Amino acid sequence: TKTTTTTNSIKTTKEATESEKTANAEEQRLKKERALTRLIDNPSLKTTFWIGDTSQILSKEEATLQKYSKYITDHKLKGEWKTCLKLLNEMHRANIIPSPSIYLNVIIACGDRGALESCLRVFRSTKVQPTTVIYTAVIQAFGKQ
Secondary structure, three states, rough: OOHHHHHHHHHHHHHHHHHHHHHHHHHHHHHHHHHHHHHOOOHHHEEEEEEEEOOOEEEEEOOHHHHHHHHHHHHHHHOOOEEEHHHHHHHOOOOOOOOHHHHHHHHHHHHHOOOOHHHHHHOOOOOOOHHHHHHHHHHHHHHHH
8 A cells, every 4th residue: 555655646746747847848938929929019129030949039131031931830830820921021021032832821821710811912912923832722711711
């Protein structure tokens, strides 16, 4: 009986430790998200931009197409279409020409959330030749409604 109690006590302690680690990781993630939101939404911070790994701040000049692509894809997967639009607009203001895959991800993000006007606006603003996949994404967005 003592062995069972000790084993249960060890399991409970391990579970508590794992629970604390998970809670701490979630708290850190939320802190980074709040900092990111403040940075993106703060018009006085036009010279900096948070991108890629959310533990670092990069200037607009340092922000590469690949990092924008990764970040837009991450937000698309989370269903955060407004953030995807903000990032695309930031690219346009920084004179960075988005790749077709970036436009595709933003169109899909908008379409998945029913933001059809934004979906069309992005499609019409493409600075590259739209691919068949982009046309298909726009059609699918309207087909879901």
